[in-house]
Amino acid sequence: MQKTTFHLLFFFLLTSLNSQAQELLETQLFELPDLIFKKMDTPPDGFEAGYELQIKQALDHKHPEKGYFYQRAFLSHNGFDRPMVIATDGYHRPHNRIYELTNLLNANQLDVEHRFFGTSLPDSMDYRYLNFEQMAADLHKIDTLFKKIYGGKWVSTGISKGGTSTIFYRYFYPEDVDVSVPYVAPVNYEKEDKRIYEFLKKVGSKECRQAILDYQIRLLKNREKVLPLLRWYGKGANLQFSYLTLEEAFEYAVLEYSFSFWQMGHDCSEIPSKSAKLEEDLDHLMEVVGISFFSDKDIDYYSSSYYQFATEMGYYGYETEPFKGLLKVLPANQNPSAAFVPGHMQTTFDGTLANEVASWLKVKGNNFIYIYGGNDTWSATMVPPSDKVNSLWIVLKGKGHGQARIANMTEAEKQKLVSTLEKWLAIDISEN
Numbered sequence: 001m002q003k004t005t006f007h008l009l010f011f012f013l014l015t016s017l018n019s020q021a022q023e024l025l026e027t028q029l030f031e032l033p034d035l036i037f038k039k040m041d042t043p044p045d046g047f048e049a050g051y052e053l054q055i056k057q058a059l060d061h062k063h064p065e066k067g068y069f070y071q072r073a074f075l076s077h078n079g080f081d082r083p084m085v086i087a088t089d090g091y092h093r094p095h096n097r098i099y100e101l102t103n104l105l106n107a108n109q110l111d112v113e114h115r116f117f118g119t120s121l122p123d124s125m126d127y128r129y130l131n132f133e134q135m136a137a138d139l140h141k142i143d144t145l146f147k148k149i150y151g152g153k154w155v156s157t158g159i160s161k162g163g164t165s166t167i168f169y170r171y172f173y174p175e176d177v178d179v180s181v182p183y184v185a186p187v188n189y190e191k192e193d194k195r196i197y198e199f200l201k202k203v204g205s206k207e208c209r210q211a212i213l214d215y216q217i218r219l220l221k222n223r224e225k226v227l228p229l230l231r232w233y234g235k236g237a238n239l240q241f242s243y244l245t246l247e248e249a250f251e252y253a254v255l256e257y258s259f260s261f262w263q264m265g266h267d268c269s270e271i272p273s274k275s276a277k278l279e280e281d282l283d284h285l286m287e288v289v290g291i292s293f294f295s296d297k298d299i300d301y302y303s304s305s306y307y308q309f310a311t312e313m314g315y316y317g318y319e320t321e322p323f324k325g326l327l328k329v330l331p332a333n334q335n336p337s338a339a340f341v342p343g344h345m346q347t348t349f350d351g352t353l354a355n356e357v358a359s360w361l362k363v364k365g366n367n368f369i370y371i372y373g374g375n376d377t378w379s380a381t382m383v384p385p386s387d388k389v390n391s392l393w394i395v396l397k398g399k400g401h402g403q404a405r406i407a408n409m410t411e412a413e414k415q416k417l418v419s420t421l422e423k424w425l426a427i428d429i430s431e432n
Contacts, residue, residue, distance in 0.1 A: 133172060226250065265401065
């Protein structure tokens with residue numbers, strides 16, 4: 001009985017303390033300007049409270065009179081004395097998620113949806129205001145607001161395009177956070193960054209690269225049998241093809257195959273053999289690339305990111321030389337771009353900022369921890385290591401885009417990561 005009574009008393013005491021912490025937090029949230037918040041389910045694993053946020057942001061931070069929109073974010077509260085992780089999403093963020101870095105640091109977290117994605121939209125999609133500088137200013141405002149509540153150490157992190165956002169945010173506001181941890185983050189120098197092609201010529205074994213090429217050629221040679229099957233697949237999946245025709249989508253999917261194969265960490269044993277049935281070839285293509293990726297629905301879903309790729313962030317194209325005579329609808333005299341801009345609008349790429357950031361990172365990009373996958377195609381445009389800065393690079397051997405995570409590091413890599421964070425943040429992670 002005594003033991004049961006003690007447990008009940010401890011439970012009620014803990015509940016009372018959590019309730020007091022939430023009341024204090026909500027009082028402070030009410031005092032922040034330009035903020036609307038509502039309580040959501042408390043995140044698991046020891047968090048005290050969670051809130052969905054709407055943060056008023058200027059459409060143009062240099063000219064706030066031009067209007068505003070509300071940016072969605074999620075706050076996971078762990079404790080006023082804990083660090084803050086600000087997650088710089090590169091796309092939409094429809095629901096809260098806890099990053100592994102947040103759990104490692106036993107930290108609070110702000111997970112921020114990117115402007116012009118999800119619900120973080122202005123009344124008019126004026127793409128002039130979708131750029132890195134405005135994105136960074138959004139994050140800086142959030143940093144300024146929430147440092148009134150969380151005065152401890154701050155860490156920024158993001159994955160893929162979100163990792164690139166982490167890098168550019170730090171470039172514009174180097175004092176906002178103490179440490180930046182971008183995952184699998186490309187920094188492209190051109191709209192068609194040719195380092196991608198060089199990477200694809202060297203990654204994996206020669207035999208595997210040849211098997212990939214043979215598979216692509218086999219699909220293109222079988223187009224007359226493939227296209228009717230894809231047409232019925234598209235009808236069944238309710239896919240529309242008006243931005244690209246179905247035949248264009250097919251050729252794009254075949255060209256995309258090598259990029260996606262390595263990016264997503266597929267194994268060479270998965271590639272169908274020359275004796276495989278056509279249905280097996282198509283099943284594999286759907287698994288690795290998917291024809292829906294080139295349908296109206298998916299192109300529209302990623303439209304804002306395609307605009308960024310085509311104007312400022314850079315992206316990649318597809319080399320056509322290995323497929324001479326096999327492409328019927330895509331241009332063979334130039335490498336087709338993988339950036340499908342909204343409504344086929346005319347855009348001009350300016351790589352000035354990306355190259356300035358790359359130069360800055362080499363000499364001033366301190367307290368970064370870069371995490372990449374050794375087989376991930378996006379590692380072709382990774383931030384190259386520099387001995388002129390106090391930063392750490394961890395490249396996970398043989399891992400793809402979604403596998404380059406702390407959870408998949410070797411013990412030595414984890415220890416290096418933890419000891420570096422402990423040093424830079426002046427905390428003891430082993431206690432968490």
